[in-house]
Amino acid sequence: xxxxxxxxxxxxLSKNGFYNHVEELFTFGLNWKIGRxxxxxxxxxxxxFGRHDCDEKIIVKWKNLKKSRERLDEKFLEAALxxxxxxxxxxxxxx
Numbered sequence: 001x002x003x004x005x006x007x008x009x010x011x012x013l014s015k016n017g018f019y020n021h022v023e024e025l026f027t028f029g030l031n032w033k034i035g036r037x038x039x040x041x042x043x044x045x046x047x048x049f050g051r052h053d054c055d056e057k058i059i060v061k062w063k064n065l066k067k068s069r070e071r072l073d074e075k076f077l078e079a080a081l082x083x084x085x086x087x088x089x090x091x092x093x094x095x
Contacts, residue, residue, distance in 0.1 A: 003056065006063055014072070058091070
């Protein structure tokens, strides 16, 4: 069974808040912070950071996307969505 993660647009107000949210979702037991950039986001989707194994297939759902559109820069949001759509380990859904 694939691990499932839900990115909730209602749980962050900014780009930094987005990174804090995904760090909490996709990592566990790290004694350091992930990078605050989309390359680091892509890396944690690949796994090996405490929540799912490296290159394990996962499901990611984004809920409250409307909130994210209100709170994040459109260019950044579209780039983050593209990372999710293009990652070969991720089955991505907007809910």
